[in-house]
Amino acid sequence: MLFSPAKFSVAQACSQLSRNFFNKNITSGYKAAGAGIRLKHTLPEFHVEFSAFAPVWSEEIVKNHYTGNHALYVKNLNDTETKLQDAISSGKTVEAGNLHRNLRFNSGGHVNHSRLWKFITPVCNGGGKVIDGSLKKQIESIWGTVENMMLALNNTTATIQGSGWGWLAVNKQTLNLELITTPNQDTPEYYGYLHLFGIDAWEHAFYLDYKTAKAAYFKNIWQIANWKQIQKNYDIAMATKA
């Protein structure tokens, strides 16, 4: 089995969150395949009830998102890397080159979702609670209020045609805060940005609960934004300054 999610009550889940799950780096989802040959990607551990993100997300949609969508990105990423390694080692240059689309798509899917589980947290664990700090100050200097920035990112995300993500991100060149979108499962890094917070605008992230009311989903997702993690992401991004 790829994962074994622990089962706690919602109350217990909140006490477990900070020490078990949300402090983990996504590289924890990576382990040796054996014999020191290559590493396999694995799902990051999920130490909360799938119902812990209610009322923003139902138990069913979180379970499907994690055990279905995210798990499939992990599987396909491992499969693609195996094929790529085989193609390279056997000198099949054209085949190796053709695998880049699968590699880009599934690596992005795994990375983006591993980050998602960290920059959200249940309401009972401080979800949605904006914290004072350098990020809040910078947001207010640009958008006036945090609420204005949220609305602006929701509007930016709504412009995505098809599937993708909306991001509060730092431009790696200027270190300025920007609101961007990435298509499909592309990461912000692919376009020269570092992620702080993202809105998964794929249908699998909202349709079960919201049907076509995508705007309501964008509005509600902020109730489980993990501002401690988002501030931490900002600190990491700003530390890249030369």
Ligand SMILES: [Fe+2]
């Ligand atoms: Fe997703």
